[in-house]
Amino acid sequence: MHSTQSPSVFAFSPKSDSAFDDLTASLGDGRAHPTEEALMQLGRALMTELLDVITDTALEDIQTILGEALIGAFHSAAGRIERDADRARDAMRRLDRDFDGSEAADVELQEATxxxxxxDAATRAAERxxxxxxxxxxxxxxxxxTAWRGSRRGSFLTAAQLEAKQAIRAARERRADNAFHDGPIVAFRGAPTAxxxxxxxxxFDALNWALAQWPGMALATTGAKGAEKLAIRWAGQKGVKxxxxxxxxxxxxxxAPFRANDELIAxxxxxxxxxxxxxxPSRAVDGRAFGPALNLGQKAEAAGIRRLPLRSRPH
Structure with missing residues (x-):
């Protein structure tokens, strides 16, 4: 066996609080590499700057397009870099298979490795x-x-996102294995006008109370505009799944809104x-309540799940 291959990343002795920083330190590149925290600060700063410039301006109407384009640019970059790394791995496997022990082959294999x-490190940097x-x-x-194409490998969001169908499927699989254990889930549905x-x-008060009751909770909602967007913002601020x-x-x-409620109950x-x-009061629509929110409450009661309707605090 030849001894030209670099040591495994996973064999590198960790000396920092970040696996990403350990990975970049193990590359042996003489140039300094941005730390994980620096890369995350860059991502936050870029988005903050964009929102600061366009909020409350005529461009606010296309805020979603611009915001998603900024995130999508780094998503696309991560995919391109990863494909280059995959091609290098293909070359590495070919060179390893055909290795003849010569110095030229040795150098070529080391370069491909x-x-x-x-x-791999650059892909993770773009993902951060x-x-x-x-x-x-x-x-x-x-x-x-959410990515409009390709896979989203990153799971580094403070508020990690899961699709309800995936969560339900995983729960059923764990039950089948008699090893089901998942954190508590709090569901929420609210009116778009709220x-x-x-x-x-x-x-926020209600969700803060829930988080105090169930510190490991996840928030489940449909992502509809209005009240549910506010709940999603709370989850992002609190680092809640x-x-x-x-x-x-x-x-x-x-x-569809009522089928989504079935997924929440599941x-x-x-x-x-x-x-x-x-x-x-000025935001009330003819005094009518939002049907899907009422429906979730009814389904919760029928399933024996605690229902907590939010009301104004007494003055």
């Missing part, structure tokens, strides 16, 4: 910037970015918060 490992920018986007706007300062205060049961209108049509939440209408 170094390129593949450097590509992307994820930090996406986290700031969610915290600032309540909107959740987006005032008073609504935000009441929603987010589970999205998206309404699939293409498949279910008008029934997650077996410890409680369901509902906000049927804005707490600001």
């Amino acid at each position: 170094a390129k593949a490992r450097a590509g 910037i992307r994820d930090a920018a996406a986290e700031m986007w969610t915290t600032s706007t309540g909107e959740v970015w 987006d005032t300062a008073e609504d935000a205060t009441r929603i 987010l589970i999205l049961a998206r309404a699939d209108f293409n498949t279910h049509g008008k029934a 997650l077996e939440p410890v409680c369901c918060f509902t906000l049927g209408a804005s707490l600001e």
